[in-house]
Amino acid sequence: MSFEIKLSLFEGPFDLLLFFIERDELDIHDIPIFKITNDFMAYISQLEQLNIEVASEFILTAATLMRIKAKMLLPRTEKDAQGNEIDPRQELVQHLLEYKKYKNVLADLTLLEERRQMMESRGNIQAELQHIAKQSNLDYELQDLNLYKLMRVFEKVIVRFEEEQNRPKHTVYTYPYTIEDQKHFILERVNKDKIVDFTEIIEAYPEKIGLIFNFLAILEMLQLNTISIIINEGFNNFRIVPYNDNQAA
Template structure:
């Protein structure tokens, strides 16, 4: 249902001839930013400028279901004459304004007329002596299926929807592709070295010997040991039982390897154990 297309013209014709220049000092509209206090005499309103639809249907089945439910007809026993007449009245209205929209409705109208015609004919029996199927059976099946889908769609529409009922919170966190290990401070290295010296003094022997100690040999020994495992705890690279001189030379060898970037001294997090590993070299 819709209002006549010439409703705006009829409304303008009913206005008094003498229009006030302003109503309580409020402009009726704005034209190019300037207030308009009086309607122009040469104002033209197209015939189809205003159209109000009181009901909106999603297709022929929706209209047909609306007509049946509105008059409380039994959907299993549809009075085809009344429903077809009301349906054709609505189709005639939309056909005069939108022929493309009416095409789908006209197809359903033809189906209703066919069913109505078949119901006027005498009932024929099939080869088994049983009466043929009701001509309305296929239409009833489609209407029931459509009504079930429509109810399901209404139930889904009541569920919260993203963008309509709530907004998803989003936060951007920048992550570096390269893993960055916590840096080992000088104070932490000194603390670990002091603990190693204390344990070396506890196991010191009072044997006076002269031993040739080579930093390069200790560097080679450390590299060989790191090749067999991925990580070695810093304290495990020292053998306090061999005395302070060996521990000192071993520590110097460790510093030389770190200086030459052959090894890396790292830890998983602050105050965690310190580990030593071979430096990564891309192939």
């Protein structure tokens, strides 16, 4: 059996990111992308362990964070038309600032909504309902219900059902890889063999997604000075060695 739980604490991925930023008192204009990505992925992993369905927008945001993280690990930087370096976090920061601005006025809008709901408009309710039904092309007069009106409703339901069936559907696949697991695998191989060719890593995980995870794990380990690499002749392969051994050489 499957079930779905709606978490009221975080309405969306930006709400979760803002929680991490406020909890750790981080500068929203200079987000430590490594830390916030790890916190975000850990939260999603906890949901998956509880068999809670993870919404597609959380998975999309996680992929965006991984993409930004990879860009910051790469030595090459993108530049704008004026030659200024483009921060990979810039677009994410702008979206977070916009989300935070609207979230701050949410309490005021909720209060206005509650006050408006307590008001009752004067006038002929029956005439107003008929006017609304006419504008919406709906048959509201249930007291005059007949077979023709039932057929009209049935026709509209069939049309709506066909539109739903023809709507594009997106399937999200969960792969059995994590950055931390691949870092652990690579470090064990390096500590055991001292020198590991990147082609050996490819042979161990020949899938495209496995190659991507291993490559990102190597980039992060280089950033953390856990390993070093030696470029072979040509550029089709490189060797991975322990960081201390490479320094001694």
